Amino acid sequence: MNTTEAFAGLDCTDCGATFDATEPGRCPDCGGPLDATYDYDAVDVDREALSARPHEGLWRFDALLPFPASEAVSTAEGATPLVEAPRFTDELDVGRVVVKDDGRNPTGTTLDRGFSVAMTAAAQSNAEDVTVASPGNGAQSLAAYAGRANVRHHSFVPSRSTFHNKAMTNVHGGDMRVVGGRYPDAVEEKAEDVLDGWLDLQEFTTPYRHEGVKTLAYEIAAGLDWEVPDAVVVPTGTGEFLVGVEKGFRELRSLELVDEVPRLVAAQPEGCAPIATAWERGLDAPEPWSGPDTICGELEITDPAGGELALQALAETDGAAVAVADDDALESAYSAARYEGIEMGANAGVAAAGAWKLADEGEFAPDATVVLLNTEAGGKSSDLLRSHLMGKGI
Ligand SMILES: [Zn+2]
Incomplete structure (x- = not known):
């Protein structure tokens, strides 16, 4: 494998x-x-170098990635904007709210960052088949990147996965198994059906998905002129996004490009909140959630692969965790579209609703800068948002 100079x-x-990149x-x-x-x-690298060449997406940061940009399987993911949210700023009564709009990635999710790096590793190791189980967005992202790399791909999604995800996974090609039930059923089916020689690109199975996500931290820091925000609120399912963002900020601090890491907030739906519950109880690892029930399918992760690492990330940043009702997540995503013009998926609405809840509890200083991570394009859950609106009689 062709790795970068600093990769150890x-x-x-x-x-x-310790292992080399081929593990x-x-x-x-x-x-x-x-x-x-x-x-x-x-x-x-210095601040100037990390702020330059945004048209190259996240691979402009390849000095801090395992593989050089010349090897990348990429559709210019990353380099998404920080969008000011003045009405949210007023309503939360803080200094500034900005939305990191990662819904603008190629398949509409933050997952593209991780799949770009993981598929780059897969292509370099001459993988012929790759696989993943996913609530839906991950299957679509894998299909896009594996298709681009001309690698056969096999995804396992639950039947409740959205039409959009299933349709676009089909459009990108490859083999998609729709499994009756919920996400854990898809995980189980994958465990039974994966064949020898298929490379598993599940989060925290491949080492490279949270590695791609860490570039979010570089972009947030550069976009705020290297002023570290007071809090970054992260929709949390498997822990991949939270762990990635914490690592990115920790690296910037090691490189003395920022003075500190921001407080990270894990936001989960009340109907499936194993990480938030473990945090409240002071546990080192989440307990598997039984009887999950949330409309936010991407976050309905009962036994998060990165749960322990996510709790460590919260501890490292003096963070917080919050669980919100589905209705509040939908209302927040609706408000983002209605009042800020920002299209946010229902799963990302969990972060906005979580910020509201913490603001109500007095968790943010009046001059705080709060970053809301929009991990999913609004179009991914247009049906849910429209239904919510009709439920309000609009
Ligand atoms: Zn070990």
């Missing part, structure tokens, strides 16, 4: 064993998730 290898987050999954010694490490002394 993959470390097991549980036992500390395809979790730690062969203990089963823990692997994480890319770097020799930060060998990273030759």
Whole structure:
């Protein structure tokens, strides 16, 4: 594999064993998730370099990625805007609210960042088949990147996955299995059906998905002129986004490009909140959630693969966790569209609703800068948002 100068290898987050870039999954010694490490002394970047060349998307940050941009499987993901949200700023009664609009990625989700890096690794290792189980957005993103890399792809999605996700996964080609039930049923079916030689690109199985997500932190810092926000509110399911964003900010601090890491907030739906509940109870690892019930399918992750790492990320940043009702998530996504002109999916509405709840509880200082992470385009859940509107009699 062709790796970057500063890339040092993959470390097991549980036992500390080290591996090179070719290790395809979790730690062969203990089963823990692997994480890319770097020799930060060998990273030759400054604020100017990290702010330049936005048209190259997240691969402009390749000095801090495992693979060089020349090897990237990319459709120019990343480089999404920070959009000012003046009405949210007034309503939350804080100094500034900005939306990091990652719904503008190629398939409309933050997941594209991770799949670009993970597919780059897969292509470099000459994988012939890749697979993932997903509530829906992940299958679509995998299909896009695997199709571009001309690698066969096999996704497992629950029947309740949205029409949009299933349709676009089909359009990108490949093999999609629709499994009756919910996301855990798709995970189970994948475990039974995956064939020898298929490379598993599940989050925290491949080491590279949260690695792509970390570029969000670089873009937020650069977009705010290297002023670290007071809080970043992250819709949280598997933990991939939260862990990625925390790593990115921690790296910037190691490189002395920012002074501190922001407070991270994990926002989950009340109907499936294993990470928020574990945080409230002071646990080191979430307990699997039984009887999940939320309209936010992307966040209906009962047994999050990155749960333990997500709780560590919250602890490292003096963070917070919040659980919100589905109706509040839908109302927040509706408000973003109606009053700010920002299209936000229902799953991302969980972050906005979470920020509202924390503001009501007095968690933000009056001059705080709060970043809401919009992880999903509004068009992904247009049916849900329209139904919500009709439920209000509009
Ligand atoms: Zn290990």
